Amino acid sequence: MDYPDVEEALLSTADLSEDFPIVQQGSCNSRHGSTLVQGTFNLINIFMGLGLLSMPYAMRLSGWLGLAAMAALTCLFCLSGKLIVHAFAKMPLHCAQSYPNLGQLALGKPGRYLVAGFALSEFFGGGCMMLIVMWRIVMDMLPDQGVAGISSFHAAVGGTSLLILPMLFIQSFQRLSWLSMVGFISTMVVTATALLLVAVDPLRTHMPTQPAPGHTMADWNIIQACGIFAMSVSGHSSLPVLRNSMAKPQEFDSVLNVSFSLMLGVYGTVAALGYYYFGSSAHTLLTTDLARNSPFTGHYFLLPGLTADKLVALCIMLNAYSTYPSLVLVMQDMIVSILPGGQQGSAWRQPHQKVALAMRLLIFAAGGLTAYAAFAVLGNVMSLVGGMCSMCCSLLLPSLFYLILHKHELSLIRKIGVILLLLCGVALLLLIVVQNLQDLISPYAPIPGNSISAVHLGHRIAMPSAL
Numbered sequence: 001m002d003y004p005d006v007e008e009a010l011l012s013t014a015d016l017s018e019d020f021p022i023v024q025q026g027s028c029n030s031r032h033g034s035t036l037v038q039g040t041f042n043l044i045n046i047f048m049g050l051g052l053l054s055m056p057y058a059m060r061l062s063g064w065l066g067l068a069a070m071a072a073l074t075c076l077f078c079l080s081g082k083l084i085v086h087a088f089a090k091m092p093l094h095c096a097q098s099y100p101n102l103g104q105l106a107l108g109k110p111g112r113y114l115v116a117g118f119a120l121s122e123f124f125g126g127g128c129m130m131l132i133v134m135w136r137i138v139m140d141m142l143p144d145q146g147v148a149g150i151s152s153f154h155a156a157v158g159g160t161s162l163l164i165l166p167m168l169f170i171q172s173f174q175r176l177s178w179l180s181m182v183g184f185i186s187t188m189v190v191t192a193t194a195l196l197l198v199a200v201d202p203l204r205t206h207m208p209t210q211p212a213p214g215h216t217m218a219d220w221n222i223i224q225a226c227g228i229f230a231m232s233v234s235g236h237s238s239l240p241v242l243r244n245s246m247a248k249p250q251e252f253d254s255v256l257n258v259s260f261s262l263m264l265g266v267y268g269t270v271a272a273l274g275y276y277y278f279g280s281s282a283h284t285l286l287t288t289d290l291a292r293n294s295p296f297t298g299h300y301f302l303l304p305g306l307t308a309d310k311l312v313a314l315c316i317m318l319n320a321y322s323t324y325p326s327l328v329l330v331m332q333d334m335i336v337s338i339l340p341g342g343q344q345g346s347a348w349r350q351p352h353q354k355v356a357l358a359m360r361l362l363i364f365a366a367g368g369l370t371a372y373a374a375f376a377v378l379g380n381v382m383s384l385v386g387g388m389c390s391m392c393c394s395l396l397l398p399s400l401f402y403l404i405l406h407k408h409e410l411s412l413i414r415k416i417g418v419i420l421l422l423l424c425g426v427a428l429l430l431l432i433v434v435q436n437l438q439d440l441i442s443p444y445a446p447i448p449g450n451s452i453s454a455v456h457l458g459h460r461i462a463m464p465s466a467l
Contacts, residue, residue, distance in 0.1 A: 033245050033246045033247035033248075034242075034245050034246045034247060035246075035247060036246075036248075036251050036254060036255060036258075038180075039242060039245070039246050039251070039252070039255045040255050040258050040259050040262070041180040041181050041184055042180045042242055042245070042326060043238075043239075043242055043255060043256075043259040044180075044183075044184055044187075044259050044262060044263060045179075045180035045183040045184060045319070045322055045323050045326065046235055046238050046242070046323055046326050046327065046330075047232075047233065047234075047235045047259070047263060048183075048187055048232075048263055048266065048267075048319070049130075049316070049319055049320060049323060050133065050316060050320075051228065051231060051232030051267075052187060052190055052191075052232070052266070052267065052270055052286075052316075053190070053285045053286045053287060053312070053316065054228055054232075054284060054285065054286075055228075055232075055267055055270045055271035055274060055275075055286070056270065056271060056274025056275045056277075056278055056282040056286055056289070057228075057282045057283060057284050057285075057286075058070075058225040058228040058229060058271065059225070059271045059272070059274065059275035059282070060275060060278075060279070060280055060281075060282040061219060061221035061222065061224050061225040061228075062218070062219055062221065062222035062225035062226075063215070063216035063217050063218040063219045063222070064215065064216070064217050064218070064275075065217060065218040065219075065222060066222060066225050066229075066271065066275075067268060067271065067272060069222060069225065069226055069229060070229045070264070070267060070268060070271065071264060071268070073226060073229045073230050073233060074229075074233050074260055074263065074264040074267075075260075076395075076421065076424065077230070077233040077234060077236070077260070077394060077395070078233075078256055078257070078260035079421070080236060080394060080395050080398040080399060080421065080425075081236055081239050081256050081260075081398070082253060082256060083398040083399060083401070083402040083418075083421075084099070084102070084236060084239055084240065084398045084401070084402075085239070085243060085252055085253060085256070086402065086406075087102055087106075087398070087401050087402050087405050087406075088102065088240070088243075090105065090405040090406070091105055096337060097240065097243075097244060098240055098241075098244075098333070098334075098337035099115050099116075099119060099237060099239075099240040099241075099334070099337070099393075100112045100113070100115045100116040100119075100334070100337050100338050101337065102115070102240070102401055103115035103116075103397070103401065105401075105405065106400070106401040106404045106405055107401075107404070112338065113338065114397075115237075115393070115397060116334060116337070116338045118237070118389040118392045118393050118397070119237035119334050119389070119393055120331060120334055120335070121389045122235075122237055122389035122390050122393060123237060123238070123327050123330055123331050123334070124331065124363075124366075124367060124370075125389070126327060127324060127327050127328065127331070127363075127367045128367050128370050128371040129371075130320040130323065130324050130327070131160070131324070131367060131368060131371040132371050132375060133316070133317065133320050134156075134160045134317050134320050134321060135153070135156045135157055135160060135371075135375075136156075137313050137314065137316065137317040138155075138156035138159060138160060138317070139152045139153055139156045140310070140313065141310070141314075142155055142156065153375075157368075157372060160321075161368060163321065164321065164324060164325070164364065165364075167179065167324070167325040168325060168328060168357070168360045168361060168364055169357065170325060171329070171353065171356060171357070171360075172245070172329075179322045179325065179326075180322060180323075180326065182318060182322045183318065183319045183321075183322030183323055186315035186316070186318040186319045186322070187266060187315070187319055188266075189311070189312075189315045190270065190286075190312050190315050190316070191266050191269055191270055193290070193308060193311070193312055194269065194270045194273040194274050194277075194286070195269070195273060197273065197274075197277055197290075197294060197295070197296070198273050198276060198277055200295050200296075201277075201294075201295045204277060206295040207277070207293060207294065207295070208292070208293050208294075208297060209281060209293050212279065213278060213279030213280045213281040213282075214279055214280055215275065215276070215279050215280070216280070223431060224431075224435065226428070226431070227428065227431045227432050227435060229267075230391070230428045230432070231390065231432065232267060233260070233263060233267075234390045234391065234393075234394035234395075235390065235394065236393050236394040236395075236398060237330070237334070237389075237390075237393040237394075238326075238327075238330045239252075239256075241329070241330050241333045241334070242255075243255075244333075270286070274286055274289070277294070278293065281293060286312065287309040287312050287313050287316075288309070290307075290308045290309040290312060291307065291308070291309035294308065296308035296309075328360050328363050328364060329360070331363050332356060332359045332360050332363065335359060336356075336359075388429065388432070388433055391425060391428050391429040391432060392425075392429065394425075395421065395422075395424065395425030395428065395429075396422065396425040396426065396429065399418050399419075399421045399422040399425060400422060402418060403415065403418045403419070403422070
């Protein structure tokens with residue numbers, strides 16, 4: 001295929017290297033890329049985030065039965081991730097193995113742009129939410145009067161932007177793996193806080209609110225809790241890029257198994273311990289309970305003024321900071337994959353390094369300007385768009401593509417299983433859309449425990465004003 005001069009300036013035919021996560025066609029054994037451990041850290045860091053703080057609240061909605069629902073949904077989303085990977089087996093060898101190309105293989109050219117549109121909307125919205133969350137947390141740590149004549153808001157925006165900017169010059173997931181480890185450690189600190197909470201006060205006798213709140217075995221609000229659980233383990237648009245960034249893509253099944261098992265362990269630990277301690281009084285955010293109703297209330301850690309809730313908030317900010325560059329890389333690769341050079345049936349052509357850097361900077365600028373312009377009202381809209389797109393990319397499209405591409409090979413039982421998975425995706429999509437529409441229509445309507453819907457606290461799409 002011949003390309004116009006503009007496209008020739010943007011794209012080159014150099015061999016793929018570790019600097020670009022897009023898959024190269026050829027032997028997987030000779031390529032550079034992420035190891036199994038690095039791939040696991042990258043996946044967990046992209047998937048896990050603010051949803052961790054809402055786990056005790058989700059358990060309040062569901063009762064102890066929520067642990068079973070969480071385990072079932074985690075397995076379900078791990079399975080849908082594998083369906084994406086296995087669907088790539090049907091792609092021609094000369095075709096770049098990207099999610100949009102998979103959509104084109106299954107549904108034709110409309111499928112290509114459908115996937116790209118959903119995925120870019122999901123990650124762009126998630127990136128905006130991460131920026132707002134970081135700004136909110138930094139603002140809370142700055143004096144109300146600002147710094148050196150600069151308001152706390154503008155100081156937070158400027159400071160976080162300066163911290164993020166150098167990370168955008170890193171152009172491969174392999175080189176970002178150390179940052180992903182920082183995010184993972186931050187997540188472990190949040191988990192350790194929940195463990196320490198129960199270890200310090202196992203009988204809940206030092207809780208400021210007495211008598212200690214009770215628990216339930218099951219509750220009808222478990223449906224809403226399932227929405228929180230589902231959003232916390234979705235984000236499958238990133239899986240093809242993460243798979244392609246590995247030195248041995250054939251090991252990605254193992255990455256999925258290990259990553260989702262670890263996520264279930266961390267989510268389950270925070271959910272169970274947080275619900276055991278706070279019970280029916282659990283707020284939407286764990287940080288709220290730590291600040292108001294725990295043995296840590298009013299006590300400082302390590303530094304004057306660093307309370308438990310601020311320590312957890314700082315860890316969440318580090319998690320968002322470590323995840324954001326990876327999201328930008330995913331969006332860069334998604335955009336490149338829908339350029340003419342990434343179309344099905346054509347040789348893969350990667351962007352020049354300077355062009356790729358310019359793309360990342362433009363994505364950051366667009367996200368920053370969007371978050372800045374709609375700082376106070378962006379949460380509900382992005383939550384609705386992100387929730388819809390995330391469910392489509394994480395359950396609906398993987399099931400549909402797998403069913404279309406393997407329809408002649410699947411037994412009747414397997415076809416029924418995939419169709420049930422598809423129907424489950426439709427149900428979760430409707431659940432999340434209805435809950436977010438309710439928040440958009442009545443943004444000030446109270447819900448149990450807080451005025452903010454916890455569905456906003458999915459792994460990337462969050463309502464940061466609670467922080």
